[in-house]
Amino acid sequence: MSKSSSSIILDSFDLSILNILQRDNMTPQRVIGEAVSLSAPAVQRRIRRMEEAGIIQANVAVVDPAQVGQTITIFVEVEVISETAELIDAAKREFASVPEVQQCYYVTGEADFVLVIVVPTMTAYEALTRRLFFGNNNVKRFRTFVAMDRVKVGLTVSLPG
Amino acid sequence: MSKSSSSIILDSFDLSILNILQRDNMTPQRVIGEAVSLSAPAVQRRIRRMEEAGIIQANVAVVDPAQVGQTITIFVEVEVISETAELIDAAKREFASVPEVQQCYYVTGEADFVLVIVVPTMTAYEALTRRLFFGNNNVKRFRTFVAMDRVKVGLTVSLPG
DNA sequence: TAGTCGGACGCAAGAATCTTTCGTGTGGGC
């Protein structure tokens, strides 16, 4: 967990490499090298540098929730009562600590938090709401959107170059 | 791209392996084997089987958007006018085809679509709204939520076992 | 201009990992 976050400068080689790794990080360095006109060791050094700088945050397998019994994806907008720093931080920590909460954003607008939740059943979701929202005095209101189709899901970032 | 989607049965070994790969798919099979009490080839066979079945959908590097100049994450709820199958499909295809759209869900509730968008600047977002929402006759209304903090971001699925 | 230094490269060797093959053991069905 050594996040230097040195904010290094990326050239077009780095961006091309990222573009490949974003889609398939099992691509051999030799193949990446051929794609960007660089040797395999050069590719490897650049990848390591970007990992150390925190530009590459993780290397993960994407699992299809439906095939492991987690069939329901839900969006929730949460509105809080008091927006003091302490209460917001507490909410952030609480939401982030729940395994079913896949994503949590603190936002501006008509809501304060947006959550992406993945659960096996509606019953499980209901239990979660009771614990997370009704059991939290600072939650004023929340709105639920049940996903009928995960049209596009990814963390891929559109890169220049 | 061979998605058999045979819906194979997963035992607790598979789930443990998925749990590891979800967090770090660069973990050597030997290490995974030690963690789940299996030999490296057995782990490898199970991983390949899950990839072929589509349970493991992809292996990707997670890139920090902020460090590649994509500093703004935005949520958008989109409400359409007509919800015929053709128009919905057209919208799905259009949203999914935009690189800046990281995620797109078709949902029930007060909105029809929820999008997660990552852009470098507000100007870029404005241009995107003009093209994607104002330029689409079937979009009735859309609401924007700008993320101030990406509290938790991932695709990790909470697995039983 | 000449000299020095840092950084990144490619090549090649070594280390580690992945992948396949093969023989064995176990459980279900005939």
Place this chain on the structure above:
DNA sequence: GCCCACACGAAAGATTCTTGCGTCCGACTA
């Protein structure tokens, strides 16, 4: 009781990752 399908582990082979080394290019300095 026998056979077959399936998954396993061990070991060998193939591929990939990683490191060491010499070279090259650009920047900075005298």
